[in-house]
Amino acid sequence: MIKKIRVRGYRIHRDLTIYPNRKLNLIVGANESGKSTLMESIVLALTGRINGRSAAEELNPHWFNTGVVADFIAKRKRGEPQRFPEIDIEVFLENVPELQELCGAHNSDTPTNACPGVRFRCIPNQDYLAELQAWAKAPSSLLPIEWYRVEWRTFADRELIMRPRVLATAVIDARTVRSTSGVDYHLRQILGSQLEHHERANISRQYRDYKAVLSDTAFKSVNERIGKLHSTLHEQPISLAMDQTTRTSWEESVAPHVDGVPFAMAGQGQQSAIKIALAMNKHAGRAKFVMIEEPENHLSHTSLTRLLHRMETLTSDDQQLFITTHSSSVLNRLGLEALQFLGPTAPVKLNELDPETVRYFKKLPGFDTLRIVLADRIVLVEGPSDEIVFERVFKDLHGKRPMECGIDVLSMRGLSLGRGLELCERLGKKVAALRDNDGIESEELRKPLAQWLKPGSREVFIGEVAHGRTLEPQMIHHCGEAQLRTILGITDKADVGTWMSREKTEAALRIASSSEQFTPPAYMLQAAQFIHG
Structure with a gap:
């Protein structure tokens, strides 16, 4: 489980340290308080990806904290030495045997703290130091990220290329559950985790066989005709065949259905609930960290109540949940003791409340507790x-x-x-x-x-x-x-x-x-x- 998260220089968070609850964390705060940014930070550190794409591909100057950049520019203009702005996200993990490969002391803790963890950084590329220094003589508010590099390493100082299996993470954003491709990256990832290795291999083999049969049957007469066109330089016949490369894997062609209706055409509330249930399914045993953005979106009060009950039923002791919400129903039902309030200063945890007070508000699903919090x-x-x-x-x-x-x-x-x-x-x-x-x-x-x-x-x-x-x-x-x-x-x-x-x-x-x-x-x-x- 995650024991500590430190975010420095990433978007709204200049220097944020948060100590998550072991099981459930309800992230609450006013608009622009950095709830979604905190969730992004955790996902970046655990997976090296954002919005389903590699962080290196998505890197842009707006990731960097504007206050840090402004301070850098002001001091450089005054001729004062100042380090180039950086993004540094650290996730400190529980010291358990299955995480020992991530264990080390390459983190920001002082005194030295050897523990499992991962660190995601956006730092100047030393190969372009001369170009960066030249830019810094007349800097602009947008950093030249072309001369930066993304670094993703364990606390053992080992470079990460792919997410370690022990850091399996599921991300559900109920605010934008639709996807232009019908089934988004995160849902494919969640569904894929339900399949055993031999099942995936069997499906992949049969999918290739079916494509080969289609090439030999439906395209046969077409290929005989276009083969006589003499369109190639050395007179070799041209033909049509199904693409067998990895670009067209079966995952890209298969879409889940809900009561016979393609998933992408189901109601947004239904899509959100399905994603959440799949990610939290304790029998899957895959996603150790589940990130859910605003589960109340697109749901009526009755549907939200049913979803919250399902979430309570599915959650397991070996999963850690991070949920952002603007709903008092979510807060009251799942418990004030799980609240992490992102206020104007340090985050506030409410796990020290009297247990009777927590139970009291849990019995009040209609009471607008969030009005007090916000x-x-x-x-x-x-x-x-x-x-x-x-x-x-x-x-x-x-x-x-x-x-x-x-x-x-x-x-x-x-x-x-x-x-x-x-x-x-x-x-x-x-x-x-x-x-x-x-x-x-x-x-x-x-x-x-x-x-x-x-x-x-x-x-x-x-x-x-x-x-x-x-x-x-x-x-x-x-x-x-x-x-x-x-x-x-x-x-x-x-x-x-x-x-x-x-x-x-x-x-x-x-x-x-x-x-x-x-x-x-x-x-x-x-x-x-x-x-x-």
């Missing part, structure tokens, strides 16, 4: 009416809605506030939590939450007991009955408190859309001031 700042409220009223309070105070300021207001809908605060604490999120006092003094309500609170970072705001147990009496106390009647548009005969308690959401909506002045409860105003900073 938000810059968060306001946790008890229900929809609190959420609606707080949005009005915030906009009145700051002139913008919370989301316009990068603040997400999330209704816990009766869920445990403590569980939500524990998750926020582990993620290092700034959070304001609002709750009713329910007739209990604030200090008593804060005690069970104290371990997750931090002044200036994570605070709880609670209405005073003297002003009412819930949001509605708090609003009546601060705004006054007369003003609320105007805002809500109710008659003098209606009891304001009774009406608001009965029509909680409707009351909140009328307050949010009213142009009348609204005086908010003090604790909501304090929360709006705190979270905005």
